[in-house]
Amino acid sequence: MLHIDQAVDSTRPPNRIRAIVGACSGNLVEWYDFFIYAYTAIYFAASFFPKGDTTTQLLATAGVFAVGFFMRPLGGWIFGWVADTRGRKVSMIISVFMMCGGSLLIAVMPTYETAGIAAPVMLVVARLIQGLSVGAEYGTGATYISEIATPGRLCFYGSFQYFTIIAGQLLALFTVVILQQTLSDEQLRDWGWRIPFFIGAASAVVVVYLRRSMHETATHKDMHRKGAGSLRGLFKHKRAVALVIAFTIGGSLYFYTFTTYMQKFLVISAGFDAATVSFIMTCALIGFMLCQPLFGLLADRIGIKAHMLMFSGLGILLVIPLLMAIRSTHDPFVAFALVFAGLVIASLYTPIAGIVKAELFPPAVRALGVGFPYAIGNAAFGGTAEYVALSFRAEGAETYFFFYVAAVLCVTFIASLLMPHLGRHGYISGDGNIEENTGRHPREAQAAKAST
Incomplete structure (x- = not known):
């Protein structure tokens, strides 16, 4: 039901x-x-x-x-x-x-x-x-x-x-x-x-x-349900919490690498002047912004799980060569194309970033489930992206940061594999059996459902 x-x-x-x-x-x-x-x-x-x-x-x-x-x-x-x-x-x-x-x-x-x-x-x-x-x-x-x-x-x-x-x-x-x-x-x-x-x-x-x-979407019943909005109620959904953190650390690190940190990376590593970098990043961000509804429509057609696998998989494969190529180029048009390519990959994650988390929790702890684990992962990996990158650079090992981003994306990729099909098991679109189906092969989940 x-x-x-x-x-x-x-x-x-x-x-x-x-x-x-x-x-x-x-x-x-x-x-x-x-x-x-x-x-x-x-x-x-x-x-x-x-x-x-x-x-x-x-x-x-x-x-x-x-x-x-x-x-x-x-x-x-x-x-x-x-x-x-x-x-x-x-x-x-x-x-x-x-x-x-x-x-x-x-x-x-x-x-x-x-x-x-x-x-x-x-x-x-x-x-x-x-x-x-x-x-x-x-x-x-x-x-x-x-x-x-x-x-x-x-x-x-x-x-x-x-x-x-x-x-x-x-x-x-x-x-x-x-x-x-x-x-x-x-x-x-x-x-x-x-x-x-x-x-x-x-x-x-x-x-x-x-x-x-604005219309209020939370019902009186859900707001007064036992455990509503509490950490105890939230951690009854520990697998969902783990998925949110795993999605966030890769998504946020990648997002801040190609947005906030990229402005400094183009100056200190690629050697562009500040005015040129501002032009490159403004154009790239406008294109990135316009990609959001288009990729949102795509996700509605092919599914959230497929989008997450494509984002994390392409990120793992391409983030290192993209950052190396950006560092090596001296042509602003090539730099723009490379940065925008990185942001197109990010567009497989950003339009669904909130929805994938909301699907994992029932309404009584949904806002807490979306906001709290996300904020932890975002602060730990998104907020520190620039600091980690500059620390590697200061030690003369800037390339290690590229591998660091790819390694964190591996965690997101594994979580995407373990995530159940939200169209069937999400709390908004499906039957709400997230915990029971996280990490299971679709055939195992179907057999478990038949046995009950």
Whole structure:
């Protein structure tokens, strides 16, 4: 018997579209706010830390940026509980308010010259708030989209989560470029860097308005079920938790290698100038963003398991030669083609990243199951991708990082092999027998089902 989790009566096309827009607009704003920090750090670093060389100040701001990654597991835990016991809508509205608060705090906070040590302390607090918010947004957003989507179009709808993550990153980049063309370098360092944070805070108000009219997909029965939103309830699904972590470590490491770290890799290893790299990565990310709905439609046709096997298998085979070729080329057009090829492989994972996790858990622990294990894997492997890569490079063994990415993808590939067919056994599309069928050959699963 199928597990029908969606509130079908309130998801007619107009309501469904409005709900998806509300969910995805919040995702866009949150990731804009998260990335704008990285893009404006070069301008505000001197404002919040003691006078010294620029490198030291940038390292300090980079350390504060990393704090946001390691707050995600806590955000996934806390807001997974909120979403599973109080509702997806409540969790998503609170997460946007928190991101708005963090951005507004950065926009108005005093400098080190004015407030002394209180300035960097407040900056850390703001990033802690934003890290919690992003940890909350991913799990709850993926859960909500999976529950509101049209049957047979889960991956297509799910693709808009990463579409808006990339769009948020691009919007942050374009905002900074416009300011660079409008203001002088001195104005940007003095006060202009505050403008993008005010924009992010104001945008969140619009998202809150959109989310207020969203339909709640969690039922009263599921929210009050024994173990709902609890870690004890979550770890009754330990095989599903293991699958989420295994999918995340490979997917996140690969994603951050070809997006965030790639911008530095093209400069320090391939030898391109910063302006050329910005052009290469902007074009590649736009193409990557447009791939999301197309690959989502493909996943709906061939299945999530096939997509995961293709992603991890191609990643294992091609990530080493791709990174070696990128490092060796001096032609920007060849570099773009190679980077985009790497992102096309990533597009086999990103559109289904939230849906595959949502399918593994019942509604009573779904937001927690999607958000918490993901945040752990993302912080451990996605958040450390750049640090690990630069550490290998510092030791004169940069190529080892390429093999490291391939090795982690092997874990994802094995997990993809062990994952049951979600169309038959997923909690949204199938009978919910995930634990019983994880790791079994299809014939064994069929025989076990017949015996019961």
